[in-house]
Amino acid sequence: MIAEAGLAALWLAAALAALQLALAAIGLRRGEAPVLATVRPVALVQGGLVALAMLALILVFQASDMSVKLVAENSHSAKPWIYKVAGAWGNHEGSMLLWVTILGLAGGAVAWFEKTLAERTLIATLGAQAAIALGFYAFLLFASNPFARLNPAAVDGAGLNPLLQDPGLAFHPPTLYAGYVGLSVAFSFAVGALVTRDVGREFARAMRPWVLSAWIFLTLGITAGSYWAYYELGWGGWWFWDPVENASLMPWLAATALLHSVTVLATRDGLRAWTVMLAVVAFSMSMLGTFLVRSGILTSVHAFAVDPRRGAFILVLLALYIGGALALFAARVGTVRQGTTFDPVSREGGLVANNLLLSVILGIVLIGTLYPIVAAGFDVQLSVGPPFFNKAAGPLALILIVVMAVGPLVRWRRDDAQALVVRAVWPIGVTAFAFAALVVFAMPIGVLPLLGLSLAAGLAVASVAPLWGRDLRRTPLFTWGMVVAHLGIAISLAGIACDSAFTVERLIALRGGDSTRVGPYKVTLDGISPVVADNWSALQARLSVERDGDVTRLYPQSRTFSDPPTTTSESAIMTVPDGQLYTVLGQPDGTGRWQMRLWWKPFVTLIWAGGVLVAMGGALSLVGRLRKRRPRREAWT
Amino acid sequence: MKAKHQRLTLILLALGAVAVSAVLALSGLRDQAAFFYAPSDVAAQGLPLGRAVRLGGMVEAGSVKRAADGVTVHFVVTDGKATTPVTYAGIVPDLFREKSGVVAEGQFQRDGSFVAGNLLAKHDEKYMPPELAGKMHETKTLEQ
Numbered sequence: 001m002i003a004e005a006g007l008a009a010l011w012l013a014a015a016l017a018a019l020q021l022a023l024a025a026i027g028l029r030r031g032e033a034p035v036l037a038t039v040r041p042v043a044l045v046q047g048g049l050v051a052l053a054m055l056a057l058i059l060v061f062q063a064s065d066m067s068v069k070l071v072a073e074n075s076h077s078a079k080p081w082i083y084k085v086a087g088a089w090g091n092h093e094g095s096m097l098l099w100v101t102i103l104g105l106a107g108g109a110v111a112w113f114e115k116t117l118a119e120r121t122l123i124a125t126l127g128a129q130a131a132i133a134l135g136f137y138a139f140l141l142f143a144s145n146p147f148a149r150l151n152p153a154a155v156d157g158a159g160l161n162p163l164l165q166d167p168g169l170a171f172h173p174p175t176l177y178a179g180y181v182g183l184s185v186a187f188s189f190a191v192g193a194l195v196t197r198d199v200g201r202e203f204a205r206a207m208r209p210w211v212l213s214a215w216i217f218l219t220l221g222i223t224a225g226s227y228w229a230y231y232e233l234g235w236g237g238w239w240f241w242d243p244v245e246n247a248s249l250m251p252w253l254a255a256t257a258l259l260h261s262v263t264v265l266a267t268r269d270g271l272r273a274w275t276v277m278l279a280v281v282a283f284s285m286s287m288l289g290t291f292l293v294r295s296g297i298l299t300s301v302h303a304f305a306v307d308p309r310r311g312a313f314i315l316v317l318l319a320l321y322i323g324g325a326l327a328l329f330a331a332r333v334g335t336v337r338q339g340t341t342f343d344p345v346s347r348e349g350g351l352v353a354n355n356l357l358l359s360v361i362l363g364i365v366l367i368g369t370l371y372p373i374v375a376a377g378f379d380v381q382l383s384v385g386p387p388f389f390n391k392a393a394g395p396l397a398l399i400l401i402v403v404m405a406v407g408p409l410v411r412w413r414r415d416d417a418q419a420l421v422v423r424a425v426w427p428i429g430v431t432a433f434a435f436a437a438l439v440v441f442a443m444p445i446g447v448l449p450l451l452g453l454s455l456a457a458g459l460a461v462a463s464v465a466p467l468w469g470r471d472l473r474r475t476p477l478f479t480w481g482m483v484v485a486h487l488g489i490a491i492s493l494a495g496i497a498c499d500s501a502f503t504v505e506r507l508i509a510l511r512g513g514d515s516t517r518v519g520p521y522k523v524t525l526d527g528i529s530p531v532v533a534d535n536w537s538a539l540q541a542r543l544s545v546e547r548d549g550d551v552t553r554l555y556p557q558s559r560t561f562s563d564p565p566t567t568t569s570e571s572a573i574m575t576v577p578d579g580q581l582y583t584v585l586g587q588p589d590g591t592g593r594w595q596m597r598l599w600w601k602p603f604v605t606l607i608w609a610g611g612v613l614v615a616m617g618g619a620l621s622l623v624g625r626l627r628k629r630r631p632r633r634e635a636w637t
Numbered sequence: 638m639k640a641k642h643q644r645l646t647l648i649l650l651a652l653g654a655v656a657v658s659a660v661l662a663l664s665g666l667r668d669q670a671a672f673f674y675a676p677s678d679v680a681a682q683g684l685p686l687g688r689a690v691r692l693g694g695m696v697e698a699g700s701v702k703r704a705a706d707g708v709t710v711h712f713v714v715t716d717g718k719a720t721t722p723v724t725y726a727g728i729v730p731d732l733f734r735e736k737s738g739v740v741a742e743g744q745f746q747r748d749g750s751f752v753a754g755n756l757l758a759k760h761d762e763k764y765m766p767p768e769l770a771g772k773m774h775e776t777k778t779l780e781q
Contacts, residue, residue, distance in 0.1 A: 234728075271647075274647065274651070341643045342643075352647065352650070356650055356651070356654045359651070359654050359655070359658070360654045360655075360657055360658040360661070361658075362658075363654070363655060363658025363659065363662065364658050364661055364662045364665075367658070367659065367662035367663065367666070368662055368665075368666065371662075371666055371670065372670075375670075380672070381672065381673035381691075382670045382671055382672040382673055382691075383670070383671045383673070383691055384666065384669065384670050384671070385669075385671060385689075385742075387669045387689065388665050388666060388669035388670065391665055391669065392661050392662055392665040392669075396661075507708050507726060507727055507728075508707070508708060509706065509707020509708050558731075566731070566732075567731035567732070568731060569728070569731065584728065586708075586728035586729075587728065587729065589703050589707035589708075590703060591707070593707045595707060595708055595728050597727070597728050
């Protein structure tokens with residue numbers, strides 16, 4: 001019953017999306033106010049209905065209703081409650097429904113909250129949002145129905161991939177999707193503004209909070225996903241340049257560029273066409289990522305099912321939306337008036353450099369990610385991994401860090417290069433000092449980590465420089481936001497460089513009672529014992545780790561799940577102020593010894609702390625922008 | 638600078654950026670892409686020395702042997718037509734089994750053996766790396 005209600009809600013939402021698109025088109029063409037006035041409510045109801053469909057799916061999963069095909073194939077009655085709920089999106093159909101739910105809710109949010117954008121542009125925006133939703137509703141209803149019944153009902157389910165049975169499943173996908181799909185709003189804004197020929201400062205000011213919100217979620221989602229992969233996979237790495245990771249990084253790079261160019265447009269009325277283009281590109285990257293992950297052409301823990309029909313369906317949608325938006329852009333770009341000009345040495349110039357570098361990095365990641373797929377089309381099988389991405393994108397990222405340090409110190413419109421060097425003397429000095437200190441005390445370390453750590457120190461100083469000599473209480477929140485976000489990048493960069501420069505790894509077979517050293521720790525294997533839980537049993541190592549006389553115990557496990565029958569390694573990680581000790585239990589070697597893989601990772605936690613700080617910076621900016629907008633609106637009414 | 642000139646400069650810069658990323662990426666890919674080999678490809682094409690590649694096939698029955706240090710594993714990968722001996726130091730994936738699919742990442746040695754830095758085994762009963770599925774299928778049709 002609940003499944004049927006969910007399916008009905010989904011069909012109704014799809015019908016409303018069609019209505020929303022038609023009303024927006026008719027209203028804009030005829031300019032009839034009564035027609036235009038209906039679009040907002042329709043968008044709201046559509047968002048509500050698709051949210052109901054998602055809720056219905058969560059309910060059937062929670063009730064372990066094995067007569068629903070999706071539940072029978074992906075859940076199990078013995079699973080802990082939280083994984084039943086989160087398991088609703090731990091499969092292809094459910095995750096697509098979550099995708100569309102966020103799309104619908106984003107459209108609803110625009111209809112409800114957006115009060116500053118010109119009304120006609122807003123209606124066009126909602127029309128574009130409905131057009132996107134329509135395609136993905138069709139995909140769900142015709143190629144990925146999450147509510148299909150199974151007759152007769154299964155006795156019990158096949159279970160959820162154990163790698164997904166982790167609290168991370170409750171947090172990472174919804175957050176990442178909120179960012180990923182939230183970018184659809186930027187796309188629709190761009191399309192809307194092209195339709196009504198309304199690209200300008202007001203448009204940029206209205207779009208900025210939406211881009212910022214999506215970007216905050218995307219940043220958090222990527223950070224959470226990185227930490228999840230780090231502790232769950234047991235490989236000790238935090239980023240693998242896996243195509244699926246790249247699929248989330250590419251929209252982030254585009255959204256970061258957009259966030260900076262939209263500031264130029266809002267503040268100085270420059271970079272009009274470029275900003276519109278970036279808004280289109282950002283969500284195009286989200287859709288491309290969806291295609292890569294959901295089409296089954298990639299093999300990963302994220303790719304749930306292989307069905308070529310689905311891949312073709314998403315590819316058609318992709319071509320339709322991206323092609324349509326680009327065609328509209330090409331047709332209308334001539335009508336986008338030239339913005340104001342600026343000097344090369346200016347804040348705008350710095351932001352252009354930021355945008356160019358981000359675009360080049362995006363291009364490299366895109367080509368590296370698509371290359372194996374294109375090659376497979378020519379019957380050549382290959383993979384592109386960390387060696388390529390680190391070498392091709394790493395140096396550019398470091399140049400971007402330099403631009404990022406200097407940019408906020410430059411004045412808008414035009415600045416004096418010599419005066420700028422004087423302003424940047426502290427960051428430059430700190431970078432040079434850090435570089436010298438590392439060369440003297442920490443060699444040998446690689447070139448990239450060396451430069452990374454030096455620049456991280458310089459960037460940390462440079463990022464707080466905009467606060468110098470200001471009354472901190474009167475400094476606007478969005479300036480604080482920029483400072484915090486840039487500082488977060490510096491901290492993250494320091495963590496990345498420390499991890500790659502100073503990590504100590506030890507791979508060893510230990511007998512009960514044996515000890516080994518890794519970094520500052522002495523690790524002793526006290527013994528191995530079995531542990532049992534609801535839906536898994538495990539072998540658990542009892543480790544004593546000792547540093548300066550302090551002893552702590554760690555319990556890495558090798559878990560065996562029954563439904564589906566799978567073994568996973570559960571690493572045990574100890575976090576201390578100066579790093580993490582990461583322990584993994586391997587297999588017995590047949591002579592009474594157990595394989596252990598141990599890492600000492602100095603300051604590795606800075607990577608994710610930095611990521612959280614970046615998102616917090618975004619949140620500060622968002623609050624600052626919204627607060628600044630409010631008094632003006634009150635003055636109007 | 639005139640408005641028109643500035644717009645032109647920006648467009649050229651953007652096109653330049655696209656070109657730079659394409660050149661950087663494609664030149665990097667020439668050196669860094671890891672090609673996929675099955676044991677019989679090596680017999681046909683010669684040893685790809687000095688570059689990272691992927692080797693895929695089935696773990697031959699009875700071939701897995703552990704070295705005395707407890708962490709090094711020797712095994713033989715087969716695609717039904719040819720075999721390659723592989724050495725790997727590390728914790729093998731949970732689903733690494735004899736007579737089961739595996740993809741090894743690493744380098745060929747001069748003697749035709751393979752030293753792996755990483756092993757990818759199938760995640761669960763349903764999963765097989767696509768490149769492996771393709772290769773195995775190919776071999777099967779040839780045998781028929």
